[in-house]
Amino acid sequence: MTPNKPETNTEDPARIAGFEARIAAGETIEPKDWMPERYRRQLVRMMSQHAHSEVVGMLPEGNWITRAPTLRRKMSLLAKVQDEAGHGLYIYCGTETLGVDRHELIQQLLNGTAKYSSIFNYPTLSWADIGAIGWLVDGAAIVNQTMLAKASYGPYARAMVRICKEENFHKRQGYEIMATLSAGTPAQKRMAQDALDRWWWPSLMMFGPHDTDSPNSDELLRWGVKRKSNDELRQRFINLTVAQAKAIDLVIPDPQLAFDEKTQNWLIGPIDWDEFWRVVRGNGPCNQERLAARRQAHDDGEWVRVAAAAYAAKQARAESTSEAA
Amino acid sequence: MTTMANDSTTRDADAVTTPSDTQWPLWEVFVQPPGGAPHEHAGSVHAVDAESALQNARDVYARRGEGVSIWVVRSIAITASTPDDMGPFFDPGNDKPYRHPQFYKVPRGIRM
Ligand SMILES: [Fe+2]
Numbered sequence: 001m002t003p004n005k006p007e008t009n010t011e012d013p014a015r016i017a018g019f020e021a022r023i024a025a026g027e028t029i030e031p032k033d034w035m036p037e038r039y040r041r042q043l044v045r046m047m048s049q050h051a052h053s054e055v056v057g058m059l060p061e062g063n064w065i066t067r068a069p070t071l072r073r074k075m076s077l078l079a080k081v082q083d084e085a086g087h088g089l090y091i092y093c094g095t096e097t098l099g100v101d102r103h104e105l106i107q108q109l110l111n112g113t114a115k116y117s118s119i120f121n122y123p124t125l126s127w128a129d130i131g132a133i134g135w136l137v138d139g140a141a142i143v144n145q146t147m148l149a150k151a152s153y154g155p156y157a158r159a160m161v162r163i164c165k166e167e168n169f170h171k172r173q174g175y176e177i178m179a180t181l182s183a184g185t186p187a188q189k190r191m192a193q194d195a196l197d198r199w200w201w202p203s204l205m206m207f208g209p210h211d212t213d214s215p216n217s218d219e220l221l222r223w224g225v226k227r228k229s230n231d232e233l234r235q236r237f238i239n240l241t242v243a244q245a246k247a248i249d250l251v252i253p254d255p256q257l258a259f260d261e262k263t264q265n266w267l268i269g270p271i272d273w274d275e276f277w278r279v280v281r282g283n284g285p286c287n288q289e290r291l292a293a294r295r296q297a298h299d300d301g302e303w304v305r306v307a308a309a310a311y312a313a314k315q316a317r318a319e320s321t322s323e324a325a
Numbered sequence: 326m327t328t329m330a331n332d333s334t335t336r337d338a339d340a341v342t343t344p345s346d347t348q349w350p351l352w353e354v355f356v357q358p359p360g361g362a363p364h365e366h367a368g369s370v371h372a373v374d375a376e377s378a379l380q381n382a383r384d385v386y387a388r389r390g391e392g393v394s395i396w397v398v399r400s401i402a403i404t405a406s407t408p409d410d411m412g413p414f415f416d417p418g419n420d421k422p423y424r425h426p427q428f429y430k431v432p433r434g435i436r437m
């Protein structure tokens with residue numbers, strides 16, 4: 001973020017006031033509507049990061065498709081990963097309505113200048129990690145995306161509505177994996193607990209820094225892009241998840257976890273924000289690997305893109321000659 | 326195999342001349358749900374031609390029986406009203422309350 005934003009100086013304050021009045025009245029902002037340049041940029045930043053997260057999010061799970069323990073699990077995982085590709089496309093398409101090219105965004109992802117959710121920089125070491133991802137990572141995403149389905153920018157909100165319809169299957173298939181393992185042999189149960197131990201804290205970090213350390217939050221809330229703060233969303237996720245863990249006899253790895261009668265919230269111990277920033281800045285366990293895999297996938301798909309373009313050219317030629325005849 | 330990675334992309338380049346690694350033309354997707362409701366805008370896809378746009382649209386927007394029919398149309402082919410039109414353009418419809426049934430009185434106790 002540059003501290004000096006020239007665009008805010010050049011924009012008519014009356015126009016900005018009108019825009020904010022529309023948001024306050026609950027109106028939806030559509031692509032052709034006037035919007036402050038800063039609103040547009042914040043959305044491009046947020047939406048492209050979100051789209052990239054969906055795309056990179058396929059990698060940790062894709063890692064286990066060939067090793068899924070049963071055909072049923074394999075079908076579910078394939079379908080889930082395919083959904084995530086779709087989610088990426090919905091949101092890229094939404095971002096394009098703000099006047100940026102998807103091509104440009106994908107280049108930023110491939111050359112490492114774009115950010116995506118840090119959670120996907122953690123490794124998937126065992127099959128139970130696939131369960132933990134569906135349950136916790138998709139679970140956290142649902143909490144966040146349910147809020148974003150009411151975002152003030154129409155194309156973003158509509159993409160979220162579509163995504164939310166699909167996410168419940170993701171969460172349930174993950175929870176089912178965890179429940180099955182937890183009720184299995186002692187070794188399987190240990191595997192499930194180990195996955196929860198490793199994914200719990202990174203999942204809580206998915207909601208971003210505490211409200212007091214989140215510089216973009218105020219503006220995003222004021223402009224109705226977000227409707228709830230990072231801490232509110234995190235708390236909602238914690239409250240939902242604690243009971244789910246208990247129901248399948250797994251232990252949340254937080255000795256300070258305690259129920260607060262007054263607020264009816266589950267309170268947690270401190271989050272390791274040093275770890276969070278380390279991973280955000282590119283030094284997580286898998287940052288390099290993820291980008292390398294993404295680039296490889298892009299390069300491996302080159303022949304498909306070449307073939308599609310060649311086919312279209314050939315069809316167009318055939319059409320023009322038959323018209324001429 | 327040639328890779329033509331370049332940055333000179335436009336939002337809607339011409340299908341047949343687009344190098345493989347730049348942006349393909351944009352198509353808007355309209356999906357008709359089962360049960361007779363009209364086609365509704367679902368989103369957009371990039372594709373080299375209409376046929377692959379339809380296939381992409383099916384994969385992206387109809388993985389769960391969401392549609393019984395899909396339309397795709399080049400985004401540049403759509404003409405849309407602008408927000409500036411909003412007042413004057415729709416005014417003729419807004420100042421004619423007699424187009425609504427509530428405009429008309431019926432005797433008390435009569436069910437219409
Ligand atoms: Fe997703």
Ligand SMILES: [Fe+2]
Pocket residue numbers: 084138141167170
């Ligand atoms: Fe998901």
